[in-house]
Amino acid sequence: MSEKLQSINLNKIPNHIAVIMDGNGRWAKNKGMQRVFGHKNALTAVREAVAGASEIGSKFITLYAFSTENWKRPKLEVDTLMGLLISSLKKELPDFHKNGIKVNSIGALEQLPKKAQKVLQHVIDETSKNTKITLTFALSYGSREEIVNAIKNISKKVVNNEIDIKKIDEKIINNHLYTFNLPDVDLMIRTSGEQRISNFLLWQMAYAELYFTDVLWPDFRKDHLFDAILDYQNRERRFGKTSEQIDTNG
Ligand code: IPE
Ligand code: IPE
Ligand code: MG
Numbered sequence: 001m002s003e004k005l006q007s008i009n010l011n012k013i014p015n016h017i018a019v020i021m022d023g024n025g026r027w028a029k030n031k032g033m034q035r036v037f038g039h040k041n042a043l044t045a046v047r048e049a050v051a052g053a054s055e056i057g058s059k060f061i062t063l064y065a066f067s068t069e070n071w072k073r074p075k076l077e078v079d080t081l082m083g084l085l086i087s088s089l090k091k092e093l094p095d096f097h098k099n100g101i102k103v104n105s106i107g108a109l110e111q112l113p114k115k116a117q118k119v120l121q122h123v124i125d126e127t128s129k130n131t132k133i134t135l136t137f138a139l140s141y142g143s144r145e146e147i148v149n150a151i152k153n154i155s156k157k158v159v160n161n162e163i164d165i166k167k168i169d170e171k172i173i174n175n176h177l178y179t180f181n182l183p184d185v186d187l188m189i190r191t192s193g194e195q196r197i198s199n200f201l202l203w204q205m206a207y208a209e210l211y212f213t214d215v216l217w218p219d220f221r222k223d224h225l226f227d228a229i230l231d232y233q234n235r236e237r238r239f240g241k242t243s244e245q246i247d248t249n250g
Helices: 003-007 024-030 035-040 043-056 068-072 075-098 114-126 143-159 170-175 222-233 243-249
Strands: 016-020 060-067 101-106 133-141 187-190 209-212
Touching: 003 222, 024 035, 035 075, 043 060, 043 075, 043 133, 043 222, 060 068, 060 075, 068 075, 068 133, 075 101, 075 114, 101 114, 114 133, 143 170, 187 222, 209 222
Parallel strands: 016 060, 016 187, 060 133, 101 133, 187 209
Antiparallel strands: none
């Protein structure tokens, strides 16, 4: 068993971990290869991150796999990513079952190629009864677009007298986001040394702890996740209160 895993306090585990899986292109370039080679070598890292999160008892892990902005990349790269999405989902389905993984997705899924939508829906349906951990793929996801959609949908309901404007609160907004069935993010990890959010879960990360590592995504392993967890466990989440209040009230 990993030494790092043994140092983790199992009573202080982030319930929801979100990951910006970044650095595939640079990983490939470092090896003198094309960018897509990095994407093709990213699956092990995905498996390790999910297995690690599951081992420590996190109930939710959300992976940023493709942003609304990523559609602007060269066609070859976009096509390769969509192809990998389809083949990886198919390949991993038996392991999702074996490991109790429930698959979920967020984003403008209607923008994905039909084939990808179909495979994704199949995997979501097939794994819907699994309960160990919920694995959410953010695909064609953009947080601003998500918020715009929520506002449109809430406005429609106001116009149709389904929602009273005075009753609009954080809960109603939450319920109209792609993440309506997910809790707030506790820990956000970004690989590759970039220290930004890149339009990921802006609302849901309001009080998340942020962790940045220089590791490039294809090199990410369980022990890197455990490093992030150990760092998280050394932080004091105050949610606006004072340190003294946290000490006495827990
Ligand atoms: C992350 O790696 C994967 C996706 C955004 C799909 P990148 O492809 O962004 O890799 P870098 O940041 O260019 O190294
Ligand atoms: C963010 O990474 C999106 C994903 C990891 C899917 P990018 O590499 O696209 O982000 P920027 O453009 O460098 O901010
Ligand atoms: Mg990048």
